[in-house]
Amino acid sequence: MLLMPLLSLEGVTRSVELPDFSQLDILKGIDLDVAVGDHISIVGRSGSGKSTLLNLLGLIDNPTTGRILFDGEPLEKLSGGTRDRKRGRDVGFIFQQFNLLAGRTALENVMTPLLYASGRQFWRRRALAQEMLDRVGLSERMASMPDKLSGGEQQRVAIARALVRSPRLILADEPTGALDVETGATVMELLDNVAEQSGAALITITHDPNVAALARRHYRLDHGVLSPIDVNRMLATSLPEASL
Numbered sequence: 001m002l003l004m005p006l007l008s009l010e011g012v013t014r015s016v017e018l019p020d021f022s023q024l025d026i027l028k029g030i031d032l033d034v035a036v037g038d039h040i041s042i043v044g045r046s047g048s049g050k051s052t053l054l055n056l057l058g059l060i061d062n063p064t065t066g067r068i069l070f071d072g073e074p075l076e077k078l079s080g081g082t083r084d085r086k087r088g089r090d091v092g093f094i095f096q097q098f099n100l101l102a103g104r105t106a107l108e109n110v111m112t113p114l115l116y117a118s119g120r121q122f123w124r125r126r127a128l129a130q131e132m133l134d135r136v137g138l139s140e141r142m143a144s145m146p147d148k149l150s151g152g153e154q155q156r157v158a159i160a161r162a163l164v165r166s167p168r169l170i171l172a173d174e175p176t177g178a179l180d181v182e183t184g185a186t187v188m189e190l191l192d193n194v195a196e197q198s199g200a201a202l203i204t205i206t207h208d209p210n211v212a213a214l215a216r217r218h219y220r221l222d223h224g225v226l227s228p229i230d231v232n233r234m235l236a237t238s239l240p241e242a243s244l
């Protein structure tokens with residue numbers, strides 16, 4: 001029996017109207033199925049449409065045409081409030097610049113998403129945040145402020161925060177972009193492991209082929225067109241970033 005994908009994009013396009021009333025087609029006919037436990041990478045150069053696609057994958061924007069299904073349910077059928085709750089509960093975001101709250105400890109940062117949870121997750125928020133920080137290897141740094149943590153440690157706090165509500169989909173937008181190569185590789189390995197342990201799907205959007213290579217399925221976004229790629233061949237031929 002085939003498992004139903006967690007997230008499906010069917011013929012998705014996204015266009016905007018420019019000030020001169022012409023139409024800019026940013027995303028063109030995108031088909032993508034993301035299953036529970038998948039790790040997908042999407043590479044693309046600047047301006048290829050990565051952020052636009054991320055906003056669709058993250059249940060933030062609507063396609064211009066085509067459909068997005070989450071758990072087999074078309075998103076256009078959901079009210080704004082239901083969609084917001086689904087995003088809060090089921091989608092975790094990780095960004096290049098960590099986006100931690102300054103002046104709040106690592107533990108408080110990780111607890112923040114649980115303030116919007118209900119029931120057990122809300123009442124157990126401190127213990128759940130402690131468990132998550134432990135899983136990313138920061139049990140000794142729970143009381144530290146972000147500005148006292150290294151870049152790699154800050155990104156591990158951000159990973160703990162993204163995963164603390166046990167989302168089923170994790171979107172990582174240039175997660176290693178602000179880290180040196182070695183720290184970036186360690187952080188990606190950790191992210192891959194904790195996502196897998198949680199049974200979540202992980203989508204990594206990056207311009208870096210080495211980061212993309214860590215995923216199990218690889219895609220390239222080029223002028224709004226998404227196509228599968230053989231990332232190992234791309235690495236072997238050492239194509240420069242501009243040719244992604």
Ligand SMILES: Nc1ncnc2c1ncn2[C@@H]1O[C@H](COP(=O)(O)OP(=O)(O)OP(=O)(O)O)[C@@H](O)[C@H]1O
Nearest residue numbers: 016018024026044045046047048049050051052053
């Ligand atoms: N609302 C908008 N109005 C006009 N043009 C837009 C709008 N949103 C995006 N674009 C254009 O669409 C293209 C894709 O934008 P997008 O931000 O998705 O690219 P990107 O791949 O994320 O780029 P980068 O890696 O530089 O952030 C760009 O040329 C951008 O200027």
